[in-house]
Structure formats: structure tokens, C-alpha cells
Amino acid sequence: MSEKLPKPEELAGAIEYTPPAGPGWMETKPAFRKGTYNHAGLAENVQYLDFPNPRKWQPYEQDWKLPENWQQIILEGMADRLEKYRSFRLFMDICVRCGACADKCHFFLGSGDPKNMPVLRAELLRSVYKRYFTTAGKLLGSIAGARELTVDVLKEWFYYFYQCTECRRCSVFCPYGIDTAEVTMIGRELLNLVGINIDWIVTPAANCFRTGNHLGIQPHTFKDNVLFAADDLADIIGFNVEPSIMRKGAEVLVIVPSADYFGDPHYYTFLGYLSLFHEIGLDYTLSAFASEGGNFGLFQSHEMMKRLNHKIYHEAKRLGVKWIIGCECGHMWRVLHQYMDTMNGPADFLEVPVSPITGTRFEHASSTKMVHIAEFTADLIRHGKLKLDPKRNRQWRVTYHDSCNPARAMGLLEEPRYVMRHVVDNFFEMPENTIREQTFCCGSGSGLGTDENLEMRLRGGFPRGNAVRYVQQKHDVNLLCCMCAIDKATLPAVMDYWAPGVQVGGLHELVGNALVMKGEKPRETDLRGTPYEEEA
Amino acid sequence: MNVFVSLVAVLGLVVISTWGISAWQLHGLFGVVLPYSAITLFILGFLYRVYRWASTPVPFNIPTTCGQQRSLDWIPSSRLESPSSTLGVLGRMALEVLFFRSLFRNTTAELKPGPRLVYGSNKYLWAAALAFHWSFLVVFLRHFRFFAEPVPAWVNLLQWGDSFFEIGVPAFFMTDAALLAALTFLFLRRVLEPKLRYISLPADYFVLFLLLAIATSGVLMRYWLKVDVTAVKELMLGLLAFRPTSGHGIGTPFYVHFFLVSVLIAYFPFSKLMHLGGVFLSPTRNLSNDSRRVRHINPWNYPVKVHTYEEWEHDFRDRLVEAELPLDKE
Numbered sequence: 033m034s035e036k037l038p039k040p041e042e043l044a045g046a047i048e049y050t051p052p053a054g055p056g057w058m059e060t061k062p063a064f065r066k067g068t069y070n071h072a073g074l075a076e077n078v079q080y081l082d083f084p085n086p087r088k089w090q091p092y093e094q095d096w097k098l099p100e101n102w103q104q105i106i107l108e109g110m111a112d113r114l115e116k117y118r119s120f121r122l123f124m125d126i127c128v129r130c131g132a133c134a135d136k137c138h139f140f141l142g143s144g145d146p147k148n149m150p151v152l153r154a155e156l157l158r159s160v161y162k163r164y165f166t167t168a169g170k171l172l173g174s175i176a177g178a179r180e181l182t183v184d185v186l187k188e189w190f191y192y193f194y195q196c197t198e199c200r201r202c203s204v205f206c207p208y209g210i211d212t213a214e215v216t217m218i219g220r221e222l223l224n225l226v227g228i229n230i231d232w233i234v235t236p237a238a239n240c241f242r243t244g245n246h247l248g249i250q251p252h253t254f255k256d257n258v259l260f261a262a263d264d265l266a267d268i269i270g271f272n273v274e275p276s277i278m279r280k281g282a283e284v285l286v287i288v289p290s291a292d293y294f295g296d297p298h299y300y301t302f303l304g305y306l307s308l309f310h311e312i313g314l315d316y317t318l319s320a321f322a323s324e325g326g327n328f329g330l331f332q333s334h335e336m337m338k339r340l341n342h343k344i345y346h347e348a349k350r351l352g353v354k355w356i357i358g359c360e361c362g363h364m365w366r367v368l369h370q371y372m373d374t375m376n377g378p379a380d381f382l383e384v385p386v387s388p389i390t391g392t393r394f395e396h397a398s399s400t401k402m403v404h405i406a407e408f409t410a411d412l413i414r415h416g417k418l419k420l421d422p423k424r425n426r427q428w429r430v431t432y433h434d435s436c437n438p439a440r441a442m443g444l445l446e447e448p449r450y451v452m453r454h455v456v457d458n459f460f461e462m463p464e465n466t467i468r469e470q471t472f473c474c475g476s477g478s479g480l481g482t483d484e485n486l487e488m489r490l491r492g493g494f495p496r497g498n499a500v501r502y503v504q505q506k507h508d509v510n511l512l513c514c515m516c517a518i519d520k521a522t523l524p525a526v527m528d529y530w531a532p533g534v535q536v537g538g539l540h541e542l543v544g545n546a547l548v549m550k551g552e553k554p555r556e557t558d559l560r561g562t563p564y565e566e567e568a
Numbered sequence: 569m570n571v572f573v574s575l576v577a578v579l580g581l582v583v584i585s586t587w588g589i590s591a592w593q594l595h596g597l598f599g600v601v602l603p604y605s606a607i608t609l610f611i612l613g614f615l616y617r618v619y620r621w622a623s624t625p626v627p628f629n630i631p632t633t634c635g636q637q638r639s640l641d642w643i644p645s646s647r648l649e650s651p652s653s654t655l656g657v658l659g660r661m662a663l664e665v666l667f668f669r670s671l672f673r674n675t676t677a678e679l680k681p682g683p684r685l686v687y688g689s690n691k692y693l694w695a696a697a698l699a700f701h702w703s704f705l706v707v708f709l710r711h712f713r714f715f716a717e718p719v720p721a722w723v724n725l726l727q728w729g730d731s732f733f734e735i736g737v738p739a740f741f742m743t744d745a746a747l748l749a750a751l752t753f754l755f756l757r758r759v760l761e762p763k764l765r766y767i768s769l770p771a772d773y774f775v776l777f778l779l780l781a782i783a784t785s786g787v788l789m790r791y792w793l794k795v796d797v798t799a800v801k802e803l804m805l806g807l808l809a810f811r812p813t814s815g816h817g818i819g820t821p822f823y824v825h826f827f828l829v830s831v832l833i834a835y836f837p838f839s840k841l842m843h844l845g846g847v848f849l850s851p852t853r854n855l856s857n858d859s860r861r862v863r864h865i866n867p868w869n870y871p872v873k874v875h876t877y878e879e880w881e882h883d884f885r886d887r888l889v890e891a892e893l894p895l896d897k898e
Binding site: 051082114116119121130131134151167168200204206242250251277320335342347368370371373378402440443450463465469470502 | 840849874875
């Protein structure tokens with residue numbers, strides 16, 4: 033795939049933000065060009081999850097093998113959701129098309145495709161809403177911005193609702209707070225009703241339902257991976273931290289995204305957690321059943337989200353822990369912060385989280401009983417409980433990428449920065465329009481991080497890549513630090529393309545490097561196994 | 569095309585009302601029947617729309633956080649951008665509704681050679697929107713001089729402030745100019761900015777033309793095309809007291825203005841203008857970012873099919889035994 037891609041400057045140079053003259057958007061159909069869409073959900077996994085219409089099909093084929101009454105199913109699905117979600121009904125009704133959102137979407141900035149302007153993405157659905165659910169639309173048709181629901185419209189929904197990463201950046205700028213993530217989530221639910229979905233979401237969700245994690249890692253392999261990590265860490269620090277798995281009666285259940293104990297560079301962050309928990313003597317346990325904090329159900333339907341999220345409280349109750357720590361993952365925290373308690377709570381069998389090391393009571397998590405690891409670590413540092421040597425991160429000149437969900441669905445902005453300032457000496461912020469609540473998505477979130485979709489991912493990653501390149505040129509930044517498993521999985525490709533030479537890492541990788549542990553041997557390498565150069 | 573359709577529609581309204589009065593003498597229709605119908609439609613429609621939204625549940629607590637959450641005591645939280653209390657939410661909503669906080673953030677992205685993406689501040693839309701809405705409010709409130717006898721003191725005060733510079737006779741109102749200028753800017757932006765033109769629907773232009781026509785007819789009446797103001801007030805007081813008078817002899821310009829306002833009012837509940845009511849109900853703005861502290865209740869939460877631990881242990885029993893992981897059921 034990559035050899036077919038144009039050079040970055042050619043690709044970016046050809047982006048045009050002026051929409052084409054000629055027919056309007058209602059008369060324009062998307063071209064299913066390779067590299068810009070995802071493959072269809074595998075029938076057996078669609079079936080396994082009890083989703084409708086499992087079959088063999090692909091988006092590039094003419095016939096999508098829809099059920100005969102697909103139109104009725106979609107319209108009934110819309111009617112149902114209009115009664116259930118105020119967000120959906122309201123966002124269908126009140127947009128004034130002021131255009132403030134138009135150039136806020138990373139997919140628009142990277143593709144110039146006018147239907148990637150959030151306002152038009154919503155209008156794809158809104159036009160159908162108007163036609164079937166409003167008086168003006170029924171009477172005036174296209175004059176009122178209404179249109180018929182046809183197979184072409186459905187295909188267009190598929191193309192553009194899977195070209196939105198539900199990152200919520202547009203909703204920051206909207207004067208009414210219209211959130212395209214809500215629109216896309218409902219849009220994808222509707223598509224799923226007639227069996228239109230993508231495999232990169234369906235298969236991880238099926239894996240997660242079956243084994244406990246998206247990667248389909250079974251319990252014995254889970255244990256192997258964790259023990260292997262402890263061995264690797266022992267080579268660096270000189271002793272084994274002996275992680276605990278599925279131990280009843282532990283104080284804290286630690287939930288990680290599965291990539292942390294499987295993927296690279298996530299793995300180094302995982303080593304960081306293990307170092308930290310050992311050093312402070314935390315009474316914790318990991319679980320092979322609740323072996324995934326991430327939730328690809330979020331990208332499929334609210335119901336699937338709830339089905340996958342269920343195991344966290346279920347396992348916490350079974351193990352008899354007091355509270356839960358959640359590690360570095362973006363959309364995982366969207367679910368934990370804004371959905372979990374509502375969906376699967378109340379967690380009345382847990383206790384209000386109290387740090388056993390500092391005694392801090394995490395009042396802000398007193399209902400869900402789940403604390404973000406950056407909050408936990410920031411509190412440790414604040415109380416002087418960690419001995420940190422930022423010089424052990426001297427190989428890095430770091431910038432920080434706020435992941436969409438922790439930034440815009442949590443407001444977790446200062447904790448990671450506070451930790452960062454204590455573990456690295458060279459930290460540089462990207463320009464202000466590209467961080468914190470205005471942060472840009474990696475371009476691969478919400479289940480779009482596949483190879484077949486690489487061109488679109490790199491386009492979506494352009495604003496982020498562009499901002500990183502700015503600090504790379506200005507401050508010689510060589511590490512993009514983030515707290516999201518999808519970021520860690522997909523930003524390396526984005527960096528190779530837009531800001532070559534910049535590596536991707538996690539916050540607790542840096543914590544792990546800097547953490548001076550009791551009884552450790554002199555560190556010859558960082559957690560990546562890269563030997564330290566002599567200090568200048 | 570979209571512009572043209574909307575322009576023709578509004579011009580059509582002007583022509584209908586002009587003929588209706590000057591040729592067909594339909595004073596009763598334009599002065600009484602249509603205004604009453606319009607206001608009835610407005611009130612019922614508005615209430616119905618708000619009721620529909622308000623009666624639709626908010627299943628999840630989904631504020632868009634635009635600032636630091638409230639977490640650890642020593643980290644200052646952003647009370648207005650990421651409110652964690654009702655007071656904070658009220659503050660956030662007030663900033664949004666009164667000063668268009670989110671529009672104030674607006675930026676423009678530009679692709680420069682390199683290629684470099686740069687973001688510049690862009691406050692034009694915010695300024696024009698603010699100028700339009702506030703001027704419209706003041707103009708609307710000034711009209712209360714026609715709705716009450718004697719004229720309330722606050723109306724006189726408002727009028728005095730609005731014509732503070734005392735330019736011309738009758739004194740020129742600043743809000744008249746601001747209203748027309750803002751509407752003109754918003755219209756030009758919509759037709760000249762290619763992205764805006766691309767997303768604009770006939771309805772978007774229609775509202776702008778309608779408002780422009782209302783403002784223009786009002787301004788013309790005040791400064792140039794004189795109408796019998798006393799008769800206008802008589803008609804208005806009559807309508808408000810449900811004892812409508814005939815309204816003959818006021819002059820056609822008034823009826824054009826009055827008809828256009830009637831159309832605006834009647835159209836309001838069926839249009840995007842309902843953002844007036846909707847903005848208060850937006851769940852990404854009016855909820856407190858406290859979802860881990862206070863459990864949000866979803867009224868239609870229902871049980872779903874899950875994979876329980878017991879089933880999982882059963883499915884992977886051999887693997888668990890092999891890995892010497894503890895089992896619940898030996």
C-alpha cells in the first residue's frame with residue numbers, strides 16, 4: 033500500500049479546501065477508492081455477536097445484499113432513536129449551517145472532501161430525517177434540504193460515517209455543541225441494523241466478547257505475555273516484579289488496553305506500570321477475563337458497548353477488589369468516564385478509591401470507583417512518593433499528544449502534563465490550536481486503524497503530523513508521548529509519513545524510565561532496551 | 569440556485585402584501601387574521617418543539633469538556649469550560665447563550681506551501697452573530713413602545729441609549745445599522761465563502777432575506793416612508809386587547825413589514841430558528857462533567873446479553889488449568 037502513496041508534500045499539496053463547482057453535494061456520490069474505506073465485517077463474527085444480516089459482501093461491490101425491507105428497518109431505527117436520544121433529535125433539528133465546524137475536522141483538513149466537513153457529515157443523515165420526520169421536509173423536499181433514503185444514500189453514510197473518528201473536535205467549536213460523534217454513533221447503529229459494518233470493529237468486538245480482549249488473546253497467553261514482560265523488565269532493573277493475575281482479595285483491579293501487553297510501543301508503557309506498581313507496593317491484580325479496557329462496541333452500537341463493558345464491574349465484584357485503576361487508553365476512558373456507571377453500575381460493591389500510598393481520596397471517582405492512572409501517578413508525585421530521575425529520559429525530546437477522548441470527554445489535561453514535567457527535562461508543547469481541547473485525532477480512532485484504510489488514516493493524521501513536524505523542526509522533538517492505545521498503534525505510521533524520525537511512546541514508559549527503584553541495578557538501557565549514551 | 573429560490577420567495581411575500589393592501593384592501597387579513605394565526609402557530613409550535621426535545625431522555629452524561637476536569641484538589645479545574653457543578657453549568661450556558669463562547673473560539677485553517685497547516689484566529693462570524701442577535705433583541709424591545717400605553721420607562725431609556733449620538737431626525741438608531749450590517753455580512757459570507765455556499769440550503773438564505781426585508785422595511789418606514797404611527801399603535805393595542813380595529817389608512821409599507829414579521833413568526837417553529845430554544849437543551853453543553861462522581865441514570869437502560877465470568881471460565885477451562893490460573897469452579 034505505502035509504495036502507492038504519493039510523497040507527503042504531493043499528497044498535502046493537492047488538498048483543496050474549496051469545494052468543487054458544479055453539482056451540489058446531494059448529487060455527488062462517493063467513489064470507493066482503495067485506501068479510503070474499510071473492509072466489511074466477517075459474517076461469522078457478525079453472527080456471533082447476534083447482529084443482523086451476516087453475509088459475505090464488500091463495500092466495493094455493487095450489490096450490498098441488503099435485506100428486502102432495509103429502508104423500513106432504517107426508518108424504524110431512526111424513529112426509535114429519535115425517541116431515545118435527545119442529542120440525536122436536537123442535533124437533527126437545530127444546526128444553522130454556520131460553518132464554524134467546517135475546517136475543524138482532521139479528515140476534512142487532510143482530504144478536502146467537503147462531506148468531511150462535520151456539518152455535511154451530519155447533513156447526510158439530517159436530509160433523510162427531514163424527508164421522513166419533519167413537516168417542512170415532507171412538503172418541500174429538496175428545497176427544505178430533504179432527500180429520499182436510497183441505496184446510494186446508504187452507501188454514502190457508510191463511506192462518511194466510517195471517515196469520522198468520533199473525536200468531538202467539531203463539537204468544541206459548535207455554538208450549540210452539536211457533536212458529530214453522536215451523529216456518527218447513531219449513523220453506525222442504523223447501518224448495523226441492515227448488516228453494514230466493518231471488520232476492524234466487528235472482529236475485535238467479537239474477540240473481546242469471547243476471550244475478554246480485542247486481540248483474542250486467551251488466558252494462558254495473557255499470563256505468558258504478562259510474565260514475559262516481567263522477565264524483560266527484570267533484565268533492565270535486575271529483579272522480577274512478579275505481577276499478580278486474577279488474585280482474589282487484591283485491593284485494586286488494574287485494567288489495561290490489550291495492546292499494552294501485546295503491541296509495540298505499548299509494551300514499554302506496560303513495563304512502566306509494572307515498575308510503578310511494584311515500587312509503591314500496590315496490592316493489585318490483573319485479569320485475563322477483564323483483559324481489555326478498550327471497547328470497540330462503542331464504535332458499533334450503544335448496546336454492544338454495554339455488552340463489552342460489563343466484564344469490568346463483573347470481574348471487580350468477583351475478585352472482591354476495593355476499586356479499579358484504568359490505564360492509558362483514549363476511547364476506553366470515554367466509556368469509563370461517561371458511560372460505564374450509567375450502563376453497568378451502580379458499583380455499590382466497591383469502595384470510594386483511596387490511594388493506599390498517599391491516603392488521597394479520589395472523590396471525583398466516588399461513584400464509578402475507577403481512577404485514571406495519570407491521576408493516580410500525579411497524586412503520588414505530588415506527595416513525593418516517587419524518586420524520579422528525569423535524566424534517564426535524556427534520550428528523548430518530548431511533545432505530548434492529548435488523545436481526543438481524555439481531552440474532550442473527560443478534561444484530563446493537567447495530570448499527564450504534571451507527571452511529564454517530573455519525568456522528562458525536555459518537554460515542548462505543540463501549537464495551542466492543536467492540543468488540549470483543540471487536540472487533533474490520530475486519524476485512526478473509532479475502529480478505522482486498518483492497513484486497507486491507510487491513505488485515509490494518513491490524511492486524517494495530517495493535522496497532527498503537521499503539528500509534530502513543527503516542534504520537530506523547532507525543538508528537535510523526537511518522541512510523541514500519548515495516553516491512548518490506538519494512538520500508539522497508529523501514530524507511528526503517521527509519524528513515519530509526516531514527521532519521520534519522531535517515535536511514539538506512552539506516559540508511563542517515561543515514568544518507568546525515570547523511576548528510581550529500590551534494589552535496582554544501574555540502568556544500562558531504557559525500557560526499550562536502548563543503551564544509554566554517556567551523560568554529556 | 570438556492571439563493572435565487574429564496575430571494576424569489578421573499579420578494580413574492582413583499583409583492584403579495586403590497587397588492588393585498590393597496591389593490592385588494594385586505595386590511596383585515598393582513599392586520600388581524602394573519603398576525604393572530606402566526607402568533608398562535610408560533611406559540612403552539614414553539615412549545616411543541618421544546619416539549620419534544622425536553623421529553624426525549626438524555627441517556628448518557630456526555631458534556632464536551634473544553635477545559636480541565638475537577639479531579640485532584642491541587643489541580644485548578646476549569647469551572648466554566650468543564651463544569652463540575654450546577655453553578656458552573658449555568659455559567660457555561662450563560663457564556664454560550666449571551667456571548668457565544670464557542671463561536672469565539674473559531675479559527676481558520678490555511679494550507680501554506682511546505683505544506684504547512686496554520687490556524688489563525690477568526691472572530692468575524694462571532695462578531696457578526698453577536699451584533700445581529702443583540703441588535704435584534706434591542707430592536708424587538710424598542711417595539712414595545714407600540715405595545716403599551718403609556719410607553720414604559722425602560723423602552724424610553726433603551727431608545728435614548730440606542731440613539732445616543734442623535735444623528736439626524738428622527739434620531740438614528742445604532743442597532744438598525746448594526747442589524748442590517750450584520751445580516752449583510754452573514755449573507756455575503758454565505759454566498760462568497762465557497763465552503764459556506766456549498767453547505768447552504770435554500771432555507772438558510774430564506775431566513776436571511778426575510779430578516780433583511782423586515783429590517784429594511786422597518787428602517788424605510790422610520791426614516792423615509794412615513795406611516796401613521798398613532799394608527800399603528802392603535803392597531804397593535806387593539807390586537808393585544810383582542811379588540812382588533814380596522815387599521816385602514818396606516819399605509820402599505822407598514823403592512824408589508826407586519827406581514828413579513830407574521831411570516832417569520834409562523835415559520836419560526838418549523839425552521840432552524842428553533843436553535844433559540846434548542847441551545848438550552850444541548851447535552852454536550854448543559855451537563856455537569858461529574859459522571860464519575862454522580863451516577864447518571866438512563867431511564868431506558870435495559871439488560872443486554874453478556875458473556876459472564878462463569879461462561880468464560882467454562883469456555884477456557886483447559887487453558888486456565890494449563891496456565892495454573894485460579895478457577896472458581898474446580
